């Protein structure tokens with residue numbers, strides 16, 4: 001069975017967490033193992049990252065950029081790569097939440113492209129998160145799972 005980790009930052013209202021959980025449900029329904037990590041609570045380790053067949057990444061829009069802990073995750077991958085660890089090329093699904101701006105999408109996709117093969121389109125959820133954004137995350141989780149089965 002494939003293993004997918006959903007790595008996200010959620011802090012203000014739990015909006016990004018709602019999207020992360022919908023995506024994780026899609027992964028479960030499609031038959032892969034899934035683990036969720038809120039980077040606002042702890043950092044992702046190299047071993048956890050290497051053990052994943054694919055990842056889903058989620059961030060809120062903070063000042064038209066990624067939340068700090070998701071930026072730190074990208075900083076970690078860069079340095080793991082520089083140390084020779086095989087971190088590049090995993091399939092990745094992207095999702096974000098925002099309060100009406102959403103300009104984080106461009107830097108988020110730019111950073112993701114440096115290390116991952118993006119699967120599907122980035123799901124954008126404006127607060128309050130509606131059913132449509134949750135359905136899109138559920139479907140994205142299923143699409144991502146097809147890449148690891």
Ligand SMILES: Cc1cc2nc3c(=O)[nH]c(=O)nc-3n(C[C@H](O)[C@H](O)[C@H](O)COP(=O)(O)O)c2cc1C
Pocket residue numbers: 009010011012013014015016017060061062063064065097098099100101102103127
């Ligand atoms: C420090 C901070 C900066 C923010 N900056 C933006 C912004 O530039 N554009 C925007 O659309 N929303 C902005 N927001 C709103 C959040 O992106 C939005 O409420 C998001 O859904 C919060 O996700 P969370 O509840 O998972 O933490 C900001 C919120 C915070 C706390």
